[in-house]
Amino acid sequence: MKLYFMPGACSLAPHIALREAGLQFRLIKVDYKSRRTEEGDDFRRINPKGYVPALELKEGQLLTEVPVILQYIDMIRPDACLLPDAALERLKALEWLNYIATEVHKSFSPLFRPKTPEAFLSPGRAHLSLRLNVIERHLQQHRYLTGPAFSLTDAYLFTVCRWLDDQKLSIADWPALQRHSDDVARRQAVRDALAREGLAD
Template sequence: MKLYFSPGACSLSPHIVLLETGLPFSTERVDLGKKRTAGGADFRSINPNGYVPALELENGTVLTEGPAIVQYLADLAPQTGLLPAVGQVERYQALGWLNYISTELHKNYSPLFKPDASDDMRANARKMLALRFSHVASHLEGRDFLAGSQFGVADAYLFTVLGWADVVKFSLADWPQLQVFRERIGARPAVQAALRAEGLLK
């Protein structure tokens, strides 16, 4: 398998999950501005949407969208417990968190990354993120992980999205649970390895 990534982007989540599974894979960096891979290919020929992540399978099939990719990877390595088995209610709780992070956190960052976004758009994005962060922090009170008693795919995604707060200068000081969560997840060997591979950790 090959993971197409951009450092610190949402592709960090499946990168972490791949390392957690121990499955063999390679990576190729993508210049999202130029839509070119490190090998010189037009990335839109791999993912027509032009954004990461994209996971190319051995048979040439390409999977896109981070939440779908991490589910696929977790199901390839069920022994890891990264996602509970089909039919277990804990699985659907984890999937619920994947969807929440995607729609309520990930998308609300968008105006903060766009240089042409208006001040009103940015202010509204920060307001919405604060509300969502409060919800997640409340859920994490007394918990180490989002769903279940062990690290899972939703935790990798939340860790990735929380990291963007530093980039857009959005302080997490009001949510100590989120800060503790970042520290806990960030200390995992697979997370450290992914950050190091993407040049985000010395």
């Protein structure tokens, strides 16, 4: 398997997941500006969507979209217990994956685009903060998003929370979220993924 990534981007979530699952994979860096892979290929020919992450299962078989890739990794390594099994708990986990993808991740996206008008930034950050408040309230009652045990939902949340600093938002304003990020950051798979992406402190 090959995971196409950009350091620190949302591809960090499946990168962590692959390590949590103990799977063998190759990591291939994509340059943000040129959209060339480190092997010199045009990434848009590999993934016509042009964005990371993309997980190549075998030649000609590509999976994209963070929540789908995370579910795939859980599916092929059921013993690793990376997402809950029981029907309702699993749906609650998928609810979080969807919430992080559509409400949190995609609230960050326009804030990063160089052409976003300055006037949008402050209301955009306020909107993102409202979405994070929902997670903050949940994490005041639960150690991880799906309960007492880590799941891949936490890897995705950790990944997007790392972007707060870039947006002049401080995770310290969400103490439960900060505690959650600190807990996730201590996991070996997370430390290894950050180090491999050149992001270790």
